[in-house]
Amino acid sequence: MFYEPKKGLPFDIDPFKSLIFPRPIGWISSVNKKGIANLAPYSYFNAVTDEPPQIMFCSNGGSFNYKYKDSLSNILSTKEFVVNFATSSTRNQMNNSSKDFKPEEDEFILSKLKKKKSKLVRAPSVKDSPVNLECKLVKTIKLKSNSKKISTMIIGEVIGIFIKDKFIKNNRVDSLSMHYIARMGYSEYTTVTSKFNLKRK
Numbered sequence: 703m704f705y706e707p708k709k710g711l712p713f714d715i716d717p718f719k720s721l722i723f724p725r726p727i728g729w730i731s732s733v734n735k736k737g738i739a740n741l742a743p744y745s746y747f748n749a750v751t752d753e754p755p756q757i758m759f760c761s762n763g764g765s766f767n768y769k770y771k772d773s774l775s776n777i778l779s780t781k782e783f784v785v786n787f788a789t790s791s792t793r794n795q796m797n798n799s800s801k802d803f804k805p806e807e808d809e810f811i812l813s814k815l816k817k818k819k820s821k822l823v824r825a826p827s828v829k830d831s832p833v834n835l836e837c838k839l840v841k842t843i844k845l846k847s848n849s850k851k852i853s854t855m856i857i858g859e860v861i862g863i864f865i866k867d868k869f870i871k872n873n874r875v876d877s878l879s880m881h882y883i884a885r886m887g888y889s890e891y892t893t894v895t896s897k898f899n900l901k902r903k
């Protein structure tokens with residue numbers, strides 16, 4: 703099968719996201735100017751470079767009647783955020799935090815998640831996340847959009863990295879023991895449970 707997305711879909715549900723998987727989930731925490739915390743999952747997310755380390759995520763469309771989703775609004779006004787990671791044990795809280803809450807609602811409280819004070823940014827970290835990446839906004843890029851919905855890529859520099867000690871073994875990160883979850887298509891997710899080594903040529 704071959705199709706051109708702009709000419710229509712040969713499926714009932716757009717399979718685009720089912721073709722690029724697993725997508726890591728950046729569980730983004732931020733605060734607004736009043737100090738109200740916000741938390742939401744973003745699977746258009748990844749690391750993009752490492753000197754200095756930078757990550758990106760994309761915010762598509764708005765929230766309620768607002769032009770931007772709360773994470774983007776907060777980041778535009780405070781210039782900082784934290785990337786947390788959902789695991790098989792926090793999957794339901796991660797899902798809850800994706801609801802379209804109002805800007806004045808704190809998703810940590812609504813999702814029954816504990817906050818941890820971050821070291822370098824005002825946005826709180828998710829205490830149950832194996833890793834927290836404290837970020838400063840580098841830039842936003844407006845993406846092409848076929849609709850009225852605004853799509854924005856947010857690039858952040860990782861200025862502080864917290865790793866729970868129990869996930870460090872023999873001076874390396876023990877990735878598998880973190881049980882990160884990742885997004886596939888539709889409502890499908892996966893947990894990272896196996897690995898193999900391949901030395902780079």
Ligand SMILES: Cc1cc2nc3c(=O)[nH]c(=O)nc-3n(C[C@H](O)[C@H](O)[C@H](O)COP(=O)(O)O)c2cc1C
Pocket residue numbers: 727740741742743744745746747760761762763765770771772773774796797799800801802803885
């Ligand atoms: C696993 C998962 C991944 C998501 N990825 C994205 C994404 O990459 N971009 C996006 O705009 N929304 C994404 N969403 C939807 C947002 O989480 C949702 O719109 C949320 O309410 C945004 O919250 P905020 O307004 O507090 O930023 C995702 C939802 C889930 C459950």
